[in-house]
Amino acid sequence: MSDPGNTTPTNFIRQTIDRDLANGKNDGRVATRFPPEPNGYLHIGHARAICLNFGIAEDYDGTCNLRFDDTNPEKEETEYAESITRDVEWLGYTWTELRYASDYFERLFQYAIELINRGKAYVDSQTGDTIRETRGTLTEPGIDSPCRGRPVEENLDLFRRMRAGEFEDGALVLRAKIDMASPNINMRDPILYRIRHARHWRTGDDWCIYPMYDYTQCISDAIEGVTHSLCTLEFEDHRPLYDWVLDNIDIPCHPQQIEFGRLNLDYTLMSKRLLNRLVKEKHVNGWDDPRLPTLSGLRRRGYTPTAIRDFCERAGITKSQGVVEMSMLENSIREDLDHTAPRAMAVLRPIKLVINNYPQDASELLTAQNHPKRPDMGTREIPFSNTLYVDREDFLEDPPKKFYRLSPGREVRLRYAYYVTCTEVIKDDDGEIVEIHCDYDPETRGGSSPDGRKVRGTIHWVSAAHAVDAEVRLYDRLFTVPAPTQNELSSQINSLSLLVLQGCKLEPYLGQPAAQPYQFERQGYFCTDPDSSKGSLVFNRTVTLRDSWSKKN
Ligand code: ATP
Ligand code: MG
Numbered sequence: 001m002s003d004p005g006n007t008t009p010t011n012f013i014r015q016t017i018d019r020d021l022a023n024g025k026n027d028g029r030v031a032t033r034f035p036p037e038p039n040g041y042l043h044i045g046h047a048r049a050i051c052l053n054f055g056i057a058e059d060y061d062g063t064c065n066l067r068f069d070d071t072n073p074e075k076e077e078t079e080y081a082e083s084i085t086r087d088v089e090w091l092g093y094t095w096t097e098l099r100y101a102s103d104y105f106e107r108l109f110q111y112a113i114e115l116i117n118r119g120k121a122y123v124d125s126q127t128g129d130t131i132r133e134t135r136g137t138l139t140e141p142g143i144d145s146p147c148r149g150r151p152v153e154e155n156l157d158l159f160r161r162m163r164a165g166e167f168e169d170g171a172l173v174l175r176a177k178i179d180m181a182s183p184n185i186n187m188r189d190p191i192l193y194r195i196r197h198a199r200h201w202r203t204g205d206d207w208c209i210y211p212m213y214d215y216t217q218c219i220s221d222a223i224e225g226v227t228h229s230l231c232t233l234e235f236e237d238h239r240p241l242y243d244w245v246l247d248n249i250d251i252p253c254h255p256q257q258i259e260f261g262r263l264n265l266d267y268t269l270m271s272k273r274l275l276n277r278l279v280k281e282k283h284v285n286g287w288d289d290p291r292l293p294t295l296s297g298l299r300r301r302g303y304t305p306t307a308i309r310d311f312c313e314r315a316g317i318t319k320s321q322g323v324v325e326m327s328m329l330e331n332s333i334r335e336d337l338d339h340t341a342p343r344a345m346a347v348l349r350p351i352k353l354v355i356n357n358y359p360q361d362a363s364e365l366l367t368a369q370n371h372p373k374r375p376d377m378g379t380r381e382i383p384f385s386n387t388l389y390v391d392r393e394d395f396l397e398d399p400p401k402k403f404y405r406l407s408p409g410r411e412v413r414l415r416y417a418y419y420v421t422c423t424e425v426i427k428d429d430d431g432e433i434v435e436i437h438c439d440y441d442p443e444t445r446g447g448s449s450p451d452g453r454k455v456r457g458t459i460h461w462v463s464a465a466h467a468v469d470a471e472v473r474l475y476d477r478l479f480t481v482p483a484p485t486q487n488e489l490s491s492q493i494n495s496l497s498l499l500v501l502q503g504c505k506l507e508p509y510l511g512q513p514a515a516q517p518y519q520f521e522r523q524g525y526f527c528t529d530p531d532s533s534k535g536s537l538v539f540n541r542t543v544t545l546r547d548s549w550s551k552k553n
Helices: 012-022 042-060 076-090 101-117 127-135 152-164 214-224 233-248 272-280 296-299 307-315 328-339 484-493 548-552
Strands: 033-036 063-068 098-100 122-126 175-176 189-197 207-213 226-232 254-262 350-355 365-368 379-385 387-391 413-414 419-427 433-441 461-463 468-475 498-506 518-520 524-528 538-541
Touching: 012 042, 012 226, 012 254, 033 042, 033 226, 042 063, 042 076, 042 226, 042 296, 042 307, 063 076, 063 101, 063 122, 076 296, 098 101, 101 122, 101 152, 101 175, 101 189, 101 207, 101 214, 122 152, 127 175, 214 226, 214 233, 226 233, 233 254, 272 484, 296 413, 296 538, 307 328, 328 524, 328 538, 350 498, 379 387, 379 461
Parallel strands: 033 063, 063 098, 226 254, 350 433, 468 538
Antiparallel strands: 122 175, 175 189, 189 207, 350 387, 365 379, 387 461, 413 419, 419 433, 468 498, 518 524, 524 538
16 A cells, blocks of 8 residues: 555646746645535545645645535535535545635626626627527637627626526526637637526525636636646636636636546446436435445445545546546555454355254354454454354355365365364255254364364354344446446446345354444455444445456456
8 A cells, every 4th residue: 555654646737836836936835626516426536636636735735625616506405515525524634714606606796797897798698599509610610699799888787687687597698708719619708607596505595697617616716816726627628718717807816727637437437417317316325325436335335535545546647538447446445454454254145054063052262363464453252153154155065176165075174163074965845955064173173183184175154143143235336337328327237236135144243333344254345334223234345355356357
């Protein structure tokens, strides 16, 4: 695992900042921000942007604000905003200030008046369709609006009346007056304000006109004194507009917008809008479904902030949009949990194993290590008796050559316990195996034989009388295809992405819901699901022990 303490990975954004500092730009200040729209829950892609912005602020002794970009009242909610602050904090970051674009509505309005006064903005009465149709194409210039020459006084009057609520949604818009022939379509008199008679989650009914993203973002950054405004690559073509707005109003700060490639992961989706669809259409059980790449889903699945930050660092910051493999994310959590998670034994698909020559009604305590590589984590005692549960998958009546686990006549080691040899298999009327009978060798207590006899297989077990029951949820990729497509989402969902096992048998020390993740030996890493209650335990498998998935495909 990388050590953030002494090796700070560099990237082209940090290089730009270094250069700016060397040139004495911004009086040596570094100020960034993370500006989510509260229209959904954050996903692992956002974590990339969070680590970047907050990480830079930390390393350069700068500042980083959390700013809600809340300018689309219909799509935004308090619930989303609360989930976002929770997720940022969970990742371990502290913002310098919490801001809201909606706090700037009045100032944004005044800057718009300033643009109108300077002849740099006008009110357009054309319909939305007409405005779209007259924007031109990549090869053809747009057509000037007949409203482009509207006198300043008339623009001011109309814009104020727009604010006063005199017009219906869509009746008028405020547009920047730039250049309808610009090769950059974003510069063809972009819309700055539109009318929306919608209740805003913070400002209520105070406003019925709302500023557009491009207009809001640059001014909000400037108001907050941001030095480096980091955003994803799709805004590269918007940068001239970002600069144009700031150049045409009287504002002392001019942040530098720098774009980086979005993080994409295979077999999942990284868009709040599409994640919202999965939730609304009930393909998953809420935004924190452990199969989702949302931070709340990953948290519930058992991911740690350490693993996510490590992953973001490994994925790196580049100028291009690549797709990162899910297995890379899984490796990050595996490495973290391998180090921190105590070991335990859990039988997910139990079958009874009866030891014929072990005294009935007797039991003993055997000592197990909590972590094979970390003696500091200590040991625990596990009860052993004549009736155990072992995993169905650890027994085969007719084993193939390389199967070293239990089968008739075969001797295996019960982890931390004894060698046992299978003597008999009991079946029900349908031929289903219901019980395995064994003899044990009392000389092998602790799991080794004094005569040096070796066994090839070691299997895990729990004592039937002492075991606690649990439900265990196993997860797989949410989609069957690496790059799910919007129009076929429902048919691309992996129907086996959630497998619920009931009646799993766990060793007794797992009997309490714990905040802590465990490694269930040979099965993977697991955490307690919040659905657990006293007497009814639910565990989620965070990740398997090895990357079996890449091999399978
Ligand atoms: P979505 O499509 O998921 O809603 P968005 O970019 O519209 O994404 P915002 O809430 O506007 O979501 O994003 C806040 C910040 O997070 C932005 O600066 C954005 O660039 C960044 N961000 C969003 N998605 C990713 C991603 N996949 N990789 C890196 N940064 C991202
Ligand atoms: Mg957005």
